[in-house]
Amino acid sequence: MARRNDNRGAAPYARSLRVNQVLRQVVAEELERLADADERLRLVTVTSVDTAPDMRKATVYLSSLSDEAASALEARRVQVQKALARQTQMKRTPQLSFAQDPAVVAGGKVEEVLRRLRDAEAAQDREGSPADDGGAHGGL
Numbered sequence: 612m613a614r615r616n617d618n619r620g621a622a623p624y625a626r627s628l629r630v631n632q633v634l635r636q637v638v639a640e641e642l643e644r645l646a647d648a649d650e651r652l653r654l655v656t657v658t659s660v661d662t663a664p665d666m667r668k669a670t671v672y673l674s675s676l677s678d679e680a681a682s683a684l685e686a687r688r689v690q691v692q693k694a695l696a697r698q699t700q701m702k703r704t705p706q707l708s709f710a711q712d713p714a715v716v717a718g719g720k721v722e723e724v725l726r727r728l729r730d731a732e733a734a735q736d737r738e739g740s741p742a743d744d745g746g747a748h749g750g751l
Contacts, residue, residue, distance in 0.1 A: 627662055630666065630701070631662050634662065634699070637694060637698050638694075638695070639656075639657040641691050641694040642684075642691070652683050654680070655674075655684070656674040658674050658712040659712065667703065668705050668708065669705035669706070671707055671708070672711070672712035674715050
């Protein structure tokens with residue numbers, strides 16, 4: 612009996628994941644070029660891109676997004692989209708929006724909690740060590 616050629620699951624990544632990766636790379640390279648001319652974009656790092664299923668919109672997630680960087684990105688959004696159109700072979704270029712990566716924000720909050728716990732533990736150790744003599748004078 613001949614085996615039927617079934618392509619389901621053959622590709623290691625879904626099309627949308629590949630598109631997101633290509634968009635992330637192109638946007639990151641374009642923002643790097645723009646940062647040479649606009650210092651507000653110097654500390655902006657693209658962490659990921661999430662494209663809508665219909666490929667009409669894409670959210671670009673950034674490691675940090677100050678108000679100045681957000682306004683610079685909005686002013687340069689069309690320029691970045693044109694770079695996408697030139698460098699990719701997509702039927703339509705998605706409209707870009709920029710947002711701070713929620714994973715980076717959550718990681719920052721975890722870091723802050725851990726830092727406070729470490730500081731509290733260090734303060735407790737400093738307060739307890741010198742005054743605590745372990746009962747050495749207790750039996751005289």
